[in-house]
Amino acid sequence: MMNMQLHHSAWLIALALLGCDGQQYVNPGTALLTVSHDVTGSKLVEGCNYVPVLQGSQIQKRYTVDDALEALVTLTRSDITVTFEGSGAGAPPFRATTKELENGAVVDDSPPDGYTVELGSGCVPEDP
């Protein structure tokens, strides 16, 4: 019995030394943009994107909120910016840092009239 335990332990140590302790992945962060209707509370957009890993990388994605409003989200590895077009063009861009997202969701304090805009994390992106 003792022999078997020793054999098992030696095998685990050997595997760890050889690096056979499971595959390693990049695991980039994610950012979830949510746009909801103030009156109905219904979610009009739920868009999940990777937060880029490399310096200089960028993701730009446009979401149609409804007939009157579009949101353009731009992600770098340090910042996320949401700008509004259409009826929401008067609203200032909504900016958050990726560090802020690590501490929880960030709500836009001056969204387009009639909408609630929020950035969160911990989602599963579709293909870019």
Place this chain on the structure above:
Amino acid sequence: MHFVPMTGVIFPFGSATGARDDALSARYAWQWLPLEVGLGAKVMDELYIGGYFNVGVGLEGSDLATEAHCEAGNDAVDDVSCSSVSVRVGIEGRYSFTPAEPMSGWLGYGIGYTVGSETISDVGRYTETSTATGIEMARLSGGLDFRLKRGFGLGPYAMVSIGRYTRQRTEIRNVETASTSIDNPATHAWVGLGLRLVIFP
């Protein structure tokens, strides 16, 4: 016709863009130039004009956040790989001071197009490539040619390639996610040393 294969190493200096902490060396480590090819002709004994094309390959730069991801695997079997590539293509002129002598010094100036690219990838799950493109405003070079025998020369060279990236493109999982101009471009330089062959000098 004048055929000029070269090999050497290049080192990054300056800034990739004007953004904070965006040094060229943070994106790209030193690179090996396995081969540069030049093809052109002598318009007079002293003056050569031709095109050049070279590719440098190396690892990721010194940026700590990138390195933290690149080192996510372990040393024995690392599933996360990071690499960088740079490409320069353009035209240049070279002036040889004593083209008929067995040893001749030369100076060159070129202008062209430059590309820098960094990639992080794990085993098929996530790949991200960030590529910057721009102009190589000045490729300043100089060296010595030793004529070993007829039709063949060899010698050391040094090169400074001064450029400016103006566009940035990102691909994630092989899909383009952004292609934009760089708002605040900056000047960078690749400084290189190597060996140069000249065939049909």
